[in-house]
Amino acid sequence: MSSSVLISGATIADGTSSDILVVDGLIAKVGKVSDKTDRVIDATGLLALPGLIDLHTHLREPGFEQSETVLTGSQAAAKGGFTTVFPMANTSPVADNASVVELEQSRGIEAGYVQVQPIGAVTAGLLGTHLADLRGMADSRARVRVFSDDGKCVHDPLVMRRALEYVLAFDGVIAQHAQEPRLTEQAQMNEGEIASRLGLAGWPAIAEETIIARDVLIAESVGAALHVCHLSTAGSVDIVRWAKARGIRVTAEVTPHHLLLTEDLAVSYDARYKVNPPLRRQEDVLAVRAGLADGTIDIVATDHAPHPSEDKECEWDVAAFGMVGLESALSIVQQTMVESGQLSWADVVRVMSSMPARIGRLPWSGLAAGAPASITLVDPTARSVFSVDHLAGKSQNSPYFGRELPGRVVHTMFNGYLTVENGQLVDAETVASAARLRVAAGLVRGLNEERHDG
Amino acid sequence: MIPHLISTRDLSREQAIALLDISADMAESGARENKKLPALRGKTIVNLFYEDSTRTRISFEVAEKRLSADVINFSAKGSSVAKGESFKDTIVTLREMGVDGVVIRHPSSGAPHLLAERDWIDVPVINAGDGTHEHPTQALLDAYTLRAKRWGDSARSKGLDGLRVVIVGDILHSRVARSNIWLLHTLGATVTVVAPPTLLPPGLSEWPVSVSYDLDAVLAQPCDAVMMLRVQSERMRAAYFPNAHEYSAGWGLTLERFHRLSPDVMILHPGPMNRGFEISSAAADATQSLVLDQVANGVFVRMAVLYSVLTGTEVMS
Numbered sequence: 001m002s003s004s005v006l007i008s009g010a011t012i013a014d015g016t017s018s019d020i021l022v023v024d025g026l027i028a029k030v031g032k033v034s035d036k037t038d039r040v041i042d043a044t045g046l047l048a049l050p051g052l053i054d055l056h057t058h059l060r061e062p063g064f065e066q067s068e069t070v071l072t073g074s075q076a077a078a079k080g081g082f083t084t085v086f087p088m089a090n091t092s093p094v095a096d097n098a099s100v101v102e103l104e105q106s107r108g109i110e111a112g113y114v115q116v117q118p119i120g121a122v123t124a125g126l127l128g129t130h131l132a133d134l135r136g137m138a139d140s141r142a143r144v145r146v147f148s149d150d151g152k153c154v155h156d157p158l159v160m161r162r163a164l165e166y167v168l169a170f171d172g173v174i175a176q177h178a179q180e181p182r183l184t185e186q187a188q189m190n191e192g193e194i195a196s197r198l199g200l201a202g203w204p205a206i207a208e209e210t211i212i213a214r215d216v217l218i219a220e221s222v223g224a225a226l227h228v229c230h231l232s233t234a235g236s237v238d239i240v241r242w243a244k245a246r247g248i249r250v251t252a253e254v255t256p257h258h259l260l261l262t263e264d265l266a267v268s269y270d271a272r273y274k275v276n277p278p279l280r281r282q283e284d285v286l287a288v289r290a291g292l293a294d295g296t297i298d299i300v301a302t303d304h305a306p307h308p309s310e311d312k313e314c315e316w317d318v319a320a321f322g323m324v325g326l327e328s329a330l331s332i333v334q335q336t337m338v339e340s341g342q343l344s345w346a347d348v349v350r351v352m353s354s355m356p357a358r359i360g361r362l363p364w365s366g367l368a369a370g371a372p373a374s375i376t377l378v379d380p381t382a383r384s385v386f387s388v389d390h391l392a393g394k395s396q397n398s399p400y401f402g403r404e405l406p407g408r409v410v411h412t413m414f415n416g417y418l419t420v421e422n423g424q425l426v427d428a429e430t431v432a433s434a435a436r437l438r439v440a441a442g443l444v445r446g447l448n449e450e451r452h453d454g
Numbered sequence: 455m456i457p458h459l460i461s462t463r464d465l466s467r468e469q470a471i472a473l474l475d476i477s478a479d480m481a482e483s484g485a486r487e488n489k490k491l492p493a494l495r496g497k498t499i500v501n502l503f504y505e506d507s508t509r510t511r512i513s514f515e516v517a518e519k520r521l522s523a524d525v526i527n528f529s530a531k532g533s534s535v536a537k538g539e540s541f542k543d544t545i546v547t548l549r550e551m552g553v554d555g556v557v558i559r560h561p562s563s564g565a566p567h568l569l570a571e572r573d574w575i576d577v578p579v580i581n582a583g584d585g586t587h588e589h590p591t592q593a594l595l596d597a598y599t600l601r602a603k604r605w606g607d608s609a610r611s612k613g614l615d616g617l618r619v620v621i622v623g624d625i626l627h628s629r630v631a632r633s634n635i636w637l638l639h640t641l642g643a644t645v646t647v648v649a650p651p652t653l654l655p656p657g658l659s660e661w662p663v664s665v666s667y668d669l670d671a672v673l674a675q676p677c678d679a680v681m682m683l684r685v686q687s688e689r690m691r692a693a694y695f696p697n698a699h700e701y702s703a704g705w706g707l708t709l710e711r712f713h714r715l716s717p718d719v720m721i722l723h724p725g726p727m728n729r730g731f732e733i734s735s736a737a738a739d740a741t742q743s744l745v746l747d748q749v750a751n752g753v754f755v756r757m758a759v760l761y762s763v764l765t766g767t768e769v770m771s
Binding site: 191197199269310314318 | 463540541542560562563564565567568571584585586587588626629632655656657658660661
């Protein structure tokens with residue numbers, strides 16, 4: 001049974017207007033479409049972006065289901081316009097072997113809101129001493145290519161070197177959480193006058209910068225691919241810029257919150273502003289924006305980090321690090337980068353869809369005939385005061401409540417079916433049924449697929 | 455009127471002087487045969503101590519009892535906290551029991567701020583020391599002690615204008631230093647901090663202080679008061695300085711430094727003292743040492759703070 005959808009009159013990121021014909025989960029045509037379809041979505045005034053891809057998400061399943069699950073995190077992603085997320089490996093048990101990454105992937109396929117493309121741990125148990133089953137994960141049905149101990153730094157230089165070398169065997173990339181552990185013992189917020197005044201232990205910029213400087217040199221010496229997670233300081237931007245000019249294979253990401261928020265928010269002792277790496281100075285915010293604009297920083301990644309209220313409604317030094325970010329990411333990028341004139345919408349497609357796919361080693365062809373119909377339809381003229389109603393995940397530790405933000409994800413389409421319609425999540429059963437149809441049609445890889453002998 | 459006392463940084467000069475003047479009233483009442491005042495009769499105050507403290511807790515308790523308040527002492531040890539109850543749940547429980555004021559000592563910087571700002575409880579909050587943030591009643595009692603010594607009977611309504619105060623020691627981890635820096639500045643004193651570079655907080659250049667690494671050079675200049683801070687031995691283990699001998703030789707108020715000091719320089723220490731380490735016994739026990747005055751004045755200053763925030767008045771009738 002064939003199904004067809006016409007997205008009519010959408011504005012493409014380059015500014016032109018176009019119809020998009022979707023047939024059986026794939027984009028059939030982009031341009032003027034006069035075919036009769038089962039369904040028409042009027043996209044007049046809406047921007048059609050290729051589905052957003054988040055290279056840095058915490059889905060918390062298995063092990064921390066009180067904070068988030070693959071289903072609820074996928075829903076948060078869809079609400080924010082994402083169609084692919086890369087969940088980090090700091091689950092319990094840790095995603096350091098084929099079984100766990102395949103479990104995460106299967107849960108994602110069953111939920112059906114987004115593609116869940118797991119990240120594997122670099123070291124067994126995130127302990128930083130022995131390499132995890134890197135090849136086992138690479139060869140699993142999940143076909144892992146990005147490895148990270150995120151939440152912890154691979155601080156042992158020998159282990160980092162071995163990891164970078166080892167993944168050359170299957171074109172993998174090591175995504176480093178750059179945090180020198182000795183320089184950040186007990187650290188609570190960005191080091192500086194405000195931390196000193198508040199009596200919160202400082203988290204110096206050099207704790208991030210020394211690791212990045214070390215790692216780009218190791219990556220250069222072994223010819224391997226390094227990805228720098230959530231870069232947050234002006235000095236880090238300089239180091240990555242230098243490394244790229246030198247031809248080192250390094251890519252970098254910045255989070256939406258490091259594009260907008262600054263350390264002074266900590267004066268409230270409100271732990272919703274406690275995050276790793278910490279919020280930095282205004283100079284750092286301006287530097288990471290400039291780095292994203294000139295391509296030194298390749299992508300925006302959310303570091304969506306859900307925590308239950310009891311881990312945030314408490315003393316600052318007791319509270320957990322992290323903030324949710326999937327539902328607000330595009331609005332923050334629009335406010336900080338598009339409205340400031342530093343990025344065009346075509347650039348937004350680059351930093352939130354095509355480059356994340358490239359770094360994550362996923363095929364990507366955007367809004368082209370033959371590509372999977374994963375499309376985000378956005379009303380860039382909308383403005384709203386961010387509230388708990390904007391959230392769709394399980395946790396509510398957002399730093400943006402009460403802020404007026406631009407942009408609204410109106411519809412999110414994943415593999416040809418809607419996961420968000422008129423700003424509301426489509427219910428889980430409808431989405432799961434649609435997902436099962438795509439699996440049956442062979443459009444979704446990963447389920448019931450033989451392990452390949454890579 | 456101040457609804458809470460969380461930080462000396464929040465106090466205006468007028469508020470600070472008013473508190474010192476009320477402290478003077480309390481000191482006068484303390485000289486009477488019957489020391490007890492009825493001001494807080496019927497009020498229940500909880501002393502919420504999440505961190506070990508002897509002198510501060512007892513000082514508050516004496517102050518509360520002199521004002522006729524009913525006092526509940528809560529120590530984190532042996533309470534529901536030891537069973538894992540959250541800070542918020544503990545506070546909400548106290549709210550439901552109907553306390554009228556909270557005095558809180560907590561190892562987490564900002565805990566008293568949360569208590570004052572959140573809707574967990576709606577009563578006056580007094581910070582009795584939080585983490586490495588502030589210890590405002592200590593700074594007030596230090597200012598009171600300096601003012602009383604400097605101006606004697608004519609101290610009332612005065613600040614500390616022109617006073618030169620040197621603070622020596624672990625500025626980085628000291629809540630006493632922070633509260634003193636803000637309050638001394640507000641009251642018109644000039645402050646010099648002296649410490650090894652590793653024990654000075656980043657961003658100090660933005661604070662209203664002069665900074666030096668050289669205690670001898672600073673003490674060679676005229677000054678009115680030297681405040682020695684307690685240095686904890688764990689700082690040595692964490693490599694902030696090489697060993698106790700080297701610290702003491704560089705930054706301690708040793709016998710030799712004390713003998714070079716002019717006899718009218720006031721010596722303060724918030725206690726408890728590490729004798730022979732940051733301060734020699736000769737200095738601690740000298741006639742120019744105000745260490746015991748600080749303890750005695752602590753009760754009067756805490757009475758003044760309790761009276762002001764719980765009754766909402768600034769000047770006694």
